[in-house]
Amino acid sequence: MKPMKQLWELVKYKPGLYIANVVVWSIVELIPLLPILVIREILDSFTNNVALDQRFWWLIALTVIIYLGQILFIYMGVVVGVLYALFIEGLMRNNLFKALLNRPGAQALTISPGEALSRFRDDVYEACDVLGWPPDIVGKGLRAFIAVVVLATVNLKITFLVIIPLLVVSAIVQQVRKRVQKYREASREATSKVIGAMGEIFxxxxxxxxAGAEESVLQHYRELNKNRHSKMLKDTLFVKVVGSVLNNVVHLGTGMILLFAAGAMKIGNFSIGDFVLFINYWFLIANFTEHFGGMLSSYQQAKVSMQRLWDFLQDTPDDELVRHEDINMIGKLKEEKGSNSNSPKEDLESLDRLEVRNLSYCFSNNKVGVKNVNFTIEKNSFTVITGRIASGKTTLVRLILGLLPLQEGEILWNDKSVEDPSSFFTPPRSAYTGQVPRLFSDTVRENILLGQEDMGENVVVEEAIYSAVLESDIASLEKGLDTVIGPRGVKLSGGQQQRVSAARMFASQAQLYVFDDLSSALDVETERTLWNRLLQKRDSTCIAISNRPIALQMAHQIIVMKDGEMIAKGTMDELLETCEEFQQIYGQKNAMA
Ligand SMILES: Nc1ncnc2c1ncn2[C@@H]1O[C@H](COP(=O)(O)OP(=O)(O)OP(=O)(O)O)[C@@H](O)[C@H]1O
Known part of the structure; x- marks a missing residue:
């Protein structure tokens, strides 16, 4: 989609508000023409020695009323302008957020969280800012036109002599301004990198x-800042130089008016009032060309920001960015329904069998993630996926759960093909914990329930804690379930973090539990208890990625991965006899245990 078309879509989002914006600001811009005419009248009365009669005071009163009217219109303009800006920025941020959440989880963010924030905040602002210019420009343009006509009727020659150089310089400056986009792109990119690095460092x-890497990290950060400093300097300097050239043309024009007016006044066909009129109207005309240039620069900046937002959307269609939707900016916030509430438990077909057929996935850098994987998982069974580092275990479960897009192959739930795994494999069908537990700076209870209502007396939480073998840990916490665990759960040990994540899965009472290396920070006894409790649960089918002997010993089925391929499957005893790769994995781990 072209930037212009996107901007037009934004205008159409709240057309009434935008038209009001144009009308109000046009009135604000047109008003200054009037008091200057009044002042010219007053000055000419002075120079013609007309007595200060009642008419004079009426003119003064009229000037005051005009300015008061302008204040009122500016107030209205600010209200409609700000409201409109909030609507369109809100719409774009809302659409961006939706696109982000709709992407397969493992691909949602391809940039650092800090950079993503910069796109949400700065790029959306700059993409929308350009629409704040036209309401101004329409009024300024109309005002400049009227000013030229009035000046021409007063003195055509002087008008012509000052306007032509202004138009020529403005046209040259507009050509030069095209370079703004290049400088702006570089400065936005450098700013994003600084913000991204800051987020990652925090x-x-x-x-x-x-790692004792404070100095080298700071050095890296300094270099990023140095780069940003130079790019921003170029960008700002360029914009300021262009602006000041235009500004000086205005002063040059004033000088020319003085020069030409002196001659005309000498021969008596140019009054003091005309002179004041020329000087003031000249500023209004030049103000239009300056703002018009500003709008063109802003458009170049908006194009850069839009491109960055489209890149952020990845394969989501560009027009999603400006898709019209009610964003609830005024009045009470509407209740948002969570995805779980769309799939009540009773509507779900309970799992009897999960089948994976010919599953393959290739990353964008042509790296093979998994290749032609086939297996079946029966209800209430415990399947362990094992393999060396980078053998494709995580890619396999992410593919099944829709956290990576399905490229090739099929996933069947009770022999029925799953069309969209990412929306299908959510609680209460399935629950998943990745290698790194994702906890929030909230209480243990909230981390487990994630906003879900508990039934009666903590039934869900208590059961989840028991299944995750967390009961003695919770008892030892200062405020038990109400202990706040700090950002990313820093107040808990690694093993406790893993089990709070597991408790969150159990609280969702899913039919299929998928763990990626859950037990890596657990001692042998805790791990054994955890798997035992899980296997005793009714209706719980489980897939775990693990190389740990306890999990392998307890598994009903083991899948062995190597270089993205499933090279064997079976029970531990079968694999120990037939699969050399498994013998090595099990042998190493068993010796370490
Ligand atoms: N986003 C990605 N882009 C490109 N290649 C990737 C990406 N994620 C993983 N890979 C590659 O895919 C292969 C399989 O990775 P995967 O994370 O599935 O392995 P794994 O068996 O789970 O490893 P580990 O035991 O270390 O967790 C690896 O070679 C890895 O480098």
Whole structure:
């Protein structure tokens, strides 16, 4: 979609508000023409020695009324302008957020969270800012036109002599302004990198400290800032130089008026009032050309920001960015329904069998994730996916759960093909915990329930805590379930974080539980208890990625991955006899246990 078309869609989003914006600001811009005419009248009365009669005071009163009227219209203009800007920025941020949440989870963000924030905040602002110019420009343009006509009727020659150089310089400046886009792109990119690095540094303070990398990280950050400094300087300098050239043309024009007016006044066909009229109207005309240039620069900036927002959308169609939708900006916030509430438990077909057929996935860099994987999982069974580092285990479960888009192959739930795994494999059908537990800076209870209502007396939470073998940990916490666990759960040990994530899965009472390396920070006994409790649960089918001996020993079925391919499957005893790869994995881990 072309930037212009997107902007037009934004105008059409709240057409009434936009028209009001144009009308009000046009009136604001046109009003200054009047007091200058009044002042000219007053000055000419002075120079013609007309007595200060009642008419004079009426003219003064009229000037005051005109300015008061302008204040009122400016107030109205600010209200409609700000409201409109909030609507369109809100719409774009809302659409961006939706697009982000609709993408397969493992692909949602291809940039750092800090950079993503910069796109949400700065790029949306700049993409919308350009629409704030036309309401101004329409009024300024009309005002400049009227001013030229009035000046021409007063003195055609002087009008012609000052306007022509202004138009020539403006046209040259507009050509030069095209370079703004290049400088702007570079400065936005450099700013994003700084914000992104800042976000990553804040998120990894501990890792930086333990690696003793403070100085080198700061050095890297300084370099990013230095780069940003130079790009921003070029960008700002360029814009300011262009602006000041135009500004000086205005002063040059004033000088020319003085020069030509002196001659005309000498021969008596140019009054003091005319002179004041010329000087003031000249500023209004030049103000239009300056703002018109500003709008063109703003359009170049908007194009850069839009391109960055489209890149952020990835394969979501561009027009999604400006899709019209009610965004609830005025009045009470509407209740948003969570995705779980769309799929009440009784409507779900309970899992009897999960089948994976010919599943393959290739990353965008042509790296094979998984290749032609086939297996079946029966209800109430425990399947362990094992394999060396980078053998494709995580890619496989992410594909099944729709966290990566389905490229090739099929996933069947009770022999029925799943069309859209990303919306299908959500609670209460399935629950998943990735390798790194994602906890929030809230209480343990909220981290487990994630906003879900608990039934009666903490039944869901208590059951989840028991299944996750967390009961003694909770008892030892200062405020038990109401203990706030800090950003990303930093107040808990690694094993506790993993089990709070597991408890969150159990609280969703899903039919299929998928764990990616859940037990890596658990001691042998806790791990054994956890798998035992899970296997005792009714209606719980489980897939776990693990190389740990306990999980392998308890598994009903083991899938062995190597270089993205499933090279064997069976029980532990079968694989120990037949699969060399498995023997090595199990042998190593067993020796370490
Ligand atoms: N987003 C990505 N882009 C490109 N390649 C990727 C991406 N994610 C994973 N890979 C590659 O795909 C292969 C399989 O990775 P995967 O994470 O599935 O392995 P794994 O068996 O789960 O590893 P580990 O045991 O270390 O978690 C690896 O070679 C990895 O480098």
């Amino acid at each position: 998120g990894a303070v501990q890792a930086i400290q333990v």
